[in-house]
Amino acid sequence: MTKKRISLGRRGEEIAVSYLKSLKYKIIERNYTCVFGEIDIIGRDRKTLSFIEVKTRSSTEYGHPYNVVNKRKQHQISKVALEYINKNNLQDVDARFDVIAVQISPEGEKVELIKNAFDLSQHYY
Numbered sequence: 001m002t003k004k005r006i007s008l009g010r011r012g013e014e015i016a017v018s019y020l021k022s023l024k025y026k027i028i029e030r031n032y033t034c035v036f037g038e039i040d041i042i043g044r045d046r047k048t049l050s051f052i053e054v055k056t057r058s059s060t061e062y063g064h065p066y067n068v069v070n071k072r073k074q075h076q077i078s079k080v081a082l083e084y085i086n087k088n089n090l091q092d093v094d095a096r097f098d099v100i101a102v103q104i105s106p107e108g109e110k111v112e113l114i115k116n117a118f119d120l121s122q123h124y125y
Contacts, residue, residue: 012056012102013040019100019111025050034087036079041100045115049095051081053117056102069099074118081120 017027020043028049029042041052055068069077077097085091099117103110 008056008058008104009054011104013054015056015102015104015109015111016041016052016054016100019113020052023113029084032080032084034080034083036083037076039077039080039084042084047094049085049090049093050098050115051077051084051095052098052100053077054100054102056104058104069117078120 013030017030020027020041023045025043025045027041027043030040032039032042039051040054041050043050043052053069053073074097081095081097085093085095096116097118097120099114101112101114
């Protein structure tokens with residue numbers, strides 16, 4: 001991955017965190033990593049635990065940012081989320097998967113939050 005893409009991704013995550021905080025989310029973890037992979041942000045939206053994938057783009061040339069969260073990515077995020085839930089004994093907590101699409105252009109930034117973007121994936125596609 002190029003430095004430019006890494007920088008764009010980090011900027012997108014910062015924008016996403018600010019946006020979530022403005023919606024009163026409590027940020028619990030950022031870039032949570034385990035043997036199964038990584039989740040960009042883990043937060044709480046009131047009593048609901050939210051596993052949040054952030055996708056940042058500088059153009060829509062290759063489609064909308066949230067389209068990148070395909071079945072394979074959903075499966076990977078699901079495994080990480082289950083590991084986090086089990087590790088922290090949170091089996092009785094309501095949880096969901098959200099996606100934040102950030103578009104950064106010379107005209108400005110656009111942020112879109114998709115709550116309940118996908119269901120727990122237990123199958124590999």
